[in-house]
Amino acid sequence: MSETCGELRYTITAAHTRHWVDEALEREMRRDDALAERLGAAQQRAVTPMLVLLPVCGAAWLLFHRGATPQTWMTLALAALLLVPAWRFARPFAARLRRTMAQQQTDSTARGRPLSRALARLTLETRFKRLQGDYRVQFDAQGMQVARAGQRPALLRWSDVVHVRETDTFLVVACAALHRRGQAYWIPKHSDAMDPEVYREGMQGLLGHCRAAAAAA
Structure with missing residues (x-):
């Protein structure tokens, strides 16, 4: 120079670093909550398609594995026609399952939050203390x-x-x-x-x- x-x-x-730790901790907790919410929402959206499509895909694989015959194609066509009513019947059950999953996720997050917060605070305090x-x-x-x-x-x-x-x-x-x-x-x-x-x-x-x-x- x-x-x-x-x-x-x-x-x-130490007063400065405590202030930084508190701010950084709140940011990390908000980020973790947002990530958990996105993952939970993705899982819940996948419930109905999985309930309907997985059995159909499994049946199709088994039929083709045994060899494609006219009867195989007829069975698959019938299964495809049944997808619409199956989807409608699955929706109420899927809705209940989604509510159960959401409640379980909320409970799990609440149980794990104190430990997660304590570990995050310890990590931040170690970093900022330097x-x-x-x-x-x-x-x-x-x-x-x-x-x-x-x-x-x-x-x-x-x-x-x-x-x-x-x-x-x-x-x-x-x-x-x-x-x-x-x-x-x-x-x-x-x-x-x-x-x-x-x-x-x-x-x-x-x-x-x-x-x-x-x-x-």
């Missing part, structure tokens, strides 16, 4: 350098920025490689590690560069 034109120092705390620590961001007209205490700094050029987002408390910045992995630099808009006014001025400078980078992306 060229001569630094701004610097921010901040700490990612982000806790003291950070320093230095930036200039070319890009920003993010350094965590005890680790090598990472350089992000403004020309590589593809994602910029602001929340009430964070500036979120990512290059293409980070964005593909669902990762980003989360920079607090307030910090106890610096004078509040100095930090605010530095954050305004960083925001200006990030917004320009986002507009050019």
Whole structure:
């Protein structure tokens, strides 16, 4: 980097990561619920066709396996004619079966949700806990350098920025490689590690560069 034109120092705390874990956990639970609902709906839609077509397909296979004769074709034609009334007779039974399947799915999801939620929370806490620590961001007209205490700094050029987002408390910045992995630099808009006014001025400078980078992306 060229001569630094701004610097921010901040700490990612346990309170920050708890907030991230809670948000990510709710997203994962909603995604799991939506997936389970789609799978359940697909299974329920398949009930009636399976009740009608599977026996017919099985009978056809057995008839052809024994050799195609005129009697075979007549039997298949009769079976085809019976499909319509069979479909109508199967619908009430299929409706009851679908309701039973839906209730079983609801009960199964409810029983497994506490364990699923606990495992997901443990995984997220382990992942986000690694982000806790003291950070320093230095930036200039070319890009920003993010350094965590005890680790090598990472350089992000403004020309590589593809994602910029602001929340009430964070500036979120990512290059293409980070964005593909669902990762980003989360920079607090307030910090106890610096004078509040100095930090605010530095954050305004960083925001200006990030917004320009986002507009050019």
